[in-house]
Amino acid sequence: MSKDLRELFKEDLKTQEATMSKGHEVRFLQKLEENLPKEKTSKGFNFLNIAASIVVLLGLTFGAIHMYTTSANTDLKSANFADTTNKTLGDVSPDLKKVEDYYLASINLELSKVQLTAENKDLFDGYVLRLKDLNEEYNNLTVELNENGPNEETLNALIDNLKFRLNLVMRLKDKLQEFNDDSFSQSSI
DSSP: OOOOHHHHHHHHHHHTOOOOOTTHHHHHHHHHHHHSOOOOOOOSOOHHHHHHHHHHHHHHHHHHHHHHHHHHHHHHHHHHSGGGSOOOHHHHOHHHHHHHHHHHHHHHHHHHHOOOOSSSHHHHHHHHHHHHHHHHHHHHHHHHHHHHOOOHHHHHHHHHHHHHHHHHHHHHHHHHHHHHHHHHHHHHO
16 A cells, blocks of 8 residues: 555656647747737937936036035135134044033033022022133133143143033032922921
8 A cells, every 4th residue: 555655756757748749839939929018119319318417417517516616615714714713622632522512411401400480590690600600711711722722731621610510500400409498398387
């Protein structure tokens, strides 16, 4: 009852020896050519292709001229006014730029969290005046940086100024919290 599968396949192949009829390949190729879409032949460039090419060339030419005149004007401005631009702490080194950005972002973030009310306005105004003084000192140090070039003392003073401003904002936040806690506890009594 059990037969080897290999023998069954060999016997099946012997019985299936089928041959194709004559002309089968020719008929197949004819049907294939009839049913396949024919390629469209282009008779050169038509009007739309030419117009599109002209538009692209004009756009590239306009862009090149605009970029050339803009860079020439920028080079002229930077050559004439190079000494009037102010360097900041971030212009000295990428690491100092990160430090400056960190402190300025932290100061702005903490200031944005402060909730100003009529009761704490005087306290807030006093701290803002101190921040304004520190900001003016920072600007003076930036002028010194531009006049004398980067040196360790000026760079440290700029970073310390940023630290002082951040500490001042943090103290303002703490004082406002204490003020709100005191006013809340007095209103509870």
